[in-house]
Amino acid sequence: MMYDVIIVGGSYAGLSAGLQLARARRQVLVVDAGQRRNRFAATSHGFLGQDGQAPEAIVAQGRSQLMQYPTVTWVQDSVIEASAESQGFAVRSECNGTFHAKRLILATGVVDTLPAIEGLEQRWGKHVFHCPYCHGYELDKGRIGVLATSPLAMHHALMLPDWGTTTLFTQGVFTPDAEQQAQLDRRGVSVESGAVRRIFGERAGLQLDDGRVFSLDGIFTMSRTQISPLAAQLGCEFDDGPTGAYLHTNDMRQTSMPGVFACGDASLAAGSVALAVAEGVRAGVGAHFSLING
Incomplete structure (x- = not known):
């Protein structure tokens, strides 16, 4: 199956991007490994309407709402390889094979080195x-x-x-x-x-x-942060941030690789749940506009 958009990462940014695309009735696949950056914290703060909630509760509610849309598919897996192909992009997962889409959103977050x-x-x-x-x-x-x-x-x-x-x-x-x-x-x-x-x-x-x-x-x-190798595999450009490299994107959160968008901590020099959700909206809308404009 050729999806409209594959979102790699189903945490705050990925869920937010997926919601915009689902509401545009696009075929969306979310591939998520379940490793949120803030999984060690008991509560999350600073996100309007969810202040003081457990991170896993915020994610569970977001996923439940997203999965109400019939055009969304969820796969619990890790993406280990991504590449461009003639009609879009292919991502290879650890356990569920290869998936194809016209557009790709990287919402992979970062790994902290302490x-x-x-x-x-x-x-x-x-x-x-x-x-x-x-x-x-x-x-x-x-x-x-x-x-x-x-x-x-x-x-x-x-x-x-x-x-x-x-x-x-x-x-x-x-x-x-x-x-x-x-x-x-x-x-x-x-x-x-x-x-x-x-x-x-x-x-x-x-x-x-x-x-x-x-x-x-x-x-x-301050930790040092590392981005998923998928972005480098796709040839995306990076910017230097205070804790490590992050993905270079334009105002619509498209990376230097046409058709590849990024959101969340992977595309910000600093991050929080509220910022990740906001950036997910921009990436989801950006990917939708890209599909409309060919």
């Missing part, structure tokens, strides 16, 4: 976060640590005093210059330069290499 610090990975999404807007409020003006992985930690450090008493752990990654230090002082941010040995305890205890211990309510840090 700082190699003992105890951090186990607390990711629970007491260690990347987005203040998503998780800062719940720290209740408590004690917040910023764990530097690059000089861009200044961005986090200057934001987070709105959510609590903030300490920047530079880890020797960078030393604030005089102007930066003045900015930190104005925001009331403390600075510690020692390397972090481990994160421990029920919440976010932090120990430096010199043995000093800090009791924190939450820690923010």
Whole structure:
């Protein structure tokens, strides 16, 4: 069967793109591996109408609504290869063979590579976060640590005093210059330069290499992000972002490869559920316009 659009990824962005196309009565296939980026978090915040809901509940409701449309097919699988062909595109899945479509939407999200610090990975999404807007409020003006992985930690450090008493752990990654230090002082941010040995305890205890211990309510840090290899297989262009490469798209979320669209964290330098849903709308509408215009 030749679908109108295949959407790779059935999380927030992919569901949102699919809904636009389903309502345009297009034949849509969603192939989803079920690995949401925020699967480690107990609740999701900042998305109007769903604030405080469990991520899996938001996705389940979205999928239920999408699957009410008879032109949508859902396959639970991983896509391992994508290529262009004469009439559109082919995607090969791990377990269900190859599928074909006139257009392709990459809503694959990203994979986070975390700082190699003992105890951090186990607390990711629970007491260690990347987005203040998503998780800062719940720290209740408590004690917040910023764990530097690059000089861009200044961005986090200057934001987070709105959510609590903030300490920047530079880890020797960078030393604030005089102007930066003045900015930190104005925001009331403390600075510690020692390397972090481990994160421990029920919440976010932090120990430096010199043995000093800090009791924190939450820690923010930047991961490095990686995009699915499908985009490179298709020859899509990338832009450089603060945490890694992301897909270059135009205003309608078409990539540099005609007929291939992208949405969600894979096409944004920063992401959240609300942004992913909004970008999914643009990609779905963009793919529909592309089908109309040939």
